[in-house]
Amino acid sequence: MKTIRRLALSAALSLSAPPADACTRLLYETGTKSYMVGRSMDWMVDPNTDLWAFPKGMARDGAVPQGAIRWTAKHGSVISSFYNLATVDGMNDAGLVANVLYLVESEYGDPAASKKPKLSIGAWAQYVLDNFGTVAEAVTALRKEPFAIVAPDLPDGHKAGGHMAVADATGDSAIFEYLGGKLVIHHGAQYRVMTNSPSYDQQLAINTYWNTVGGLQFLPGTARAADRFARISWNLNAAAKEADPRLATATTFSLIRAISVPLGIADPEQPNIASTVWRTVSDTAAKRYYFESAYNPAIFWVDLEKILPAAGGKPVKLDLSGRPMLSGEVSESFVAAEPFKFISR
Structure with a gap:
């Protein structure tokens, strides 16, 4: 117990570093043993997110001036963009879900020193969504580190650093982090929650401590990442596993809303505390991608079977600028568009 408390204290003290967002990701098991992924995007400003549907067969590259990795998408996907410079959330036609959350401790090493x-x-x-249908496939391939990551600053000046959670239709899960230039992977269905700082091993230590306290007695209540990790972990374990698809979706949304930060709550001195600007729920069984803007009192979604372009077709985009009021299935609102270019130096 003393060791757990020392680890928890050490990790908590490390939170003085100022990460730039406070996102949360959870993996919910339904009463029919299917799985849904809920995610919140918290940011100091609106990151100008749009929704995109990309076809399989699409030629891709790593978006760097020299030595970029190249691939052809094996899967189609629906994604949420970030400043239309990055894919930060999405699901592919196999039901694989990828969520990228900010992690200030991220260190990818010196790409110039790598021959990869x-x-x-x-x-x-996007590389993961394009290339893999299961978590196991992604872990096997990425463990070989087939590329070196280039991470320039974001348009708002923040360091572009994050860790990634991946889940599939079987409930398998993995967390990928680059720490000190080394890739660290936590692979297993037990890794159902991810927030931000500190690194994932320290988050697990903090959560172990709170498990000894007991959620019915006390749960930490701030918007800091370690507190959210402990709170959503307890709520997720306590939530009913609903068999009805509509109730299962509602439960996933209720969990991710409960951990969200209200609009107007922000602290310029603590950028890790920022308002939730949108939420998503990915239904890996129904292949349905839900989106909820914090600025509108409505939910909309797309069914991947309806929206994904045919193999080799053109990408389509749902423009969310101006915060349009949308509800229900919105595949018909997407229009053909040239794909955005990923952030590069």
């Missing part, structure tokens, strides 16, 4: 092909951090999640 290069990949923009903005394309990291």
Whole structure:
């Protein structure tokens, strides 16, 4: 117990570093043993997110001037963009879900010192969605580190650093982090929650401590990442596993809303505390991608079977600028568009 408390204290003290967002990701098991992924995007400003549907067969590259990795998408996907410079959230036609959350401790090493092909951090999640149908496939391939990540600054000046959670239709899960230039992978269905700082091993230590306290007695209540990790972990374990698809979706949304930060709550001195600007729920069984803007009192979604372009077709985009009021299935609102370019130096 003393060891757990020392680890928890050490990790908590490390939170003085100022990460730039406070996102949360969870993996919910339904009563029919299917799985849904809920995610919140918290940011100091609106990151100008749009929704995109990309076809399989699409030629891609790592979006760096020299030595970029190249691939052809094996899967189609629906994604949420970030400043239209990065894929930060999405699901592919196999039900694989990728969520990128900010992690200030991220260190990718010096890409110039590597002989490996290069990949923009903005394309990291898209590479996974394009190439893999299961978590196991992604872990096996990425463990070989087939690329070196290039991570330039974001348009707002923040360091572009993040860790990635991946889940599939079987409930398998993995967390990928680059720490000290080394790739660290936590692979297993037990890794159902991810927030931000500190690194994932320290988050697990903090959560172990709170498990000894007991959620019915006390749960930490701030918007800091370690507190959110402990709170959503307890709520997720306590939530009913609903068999009805509509109730299962509602439960996933209720969990991610409960951990969200209200609009107007922000602290310029603590950028890790920022308002939630949108939420997503990915239904890996129904292949349905839900989106909820914090600025509108409505939910909309797309069914991947309806929206994904045919193999080799053109990408389509749902323009969310101006915060349009949308609800229900919105596949018909997407229009053909040239794909955005991933952030590069």
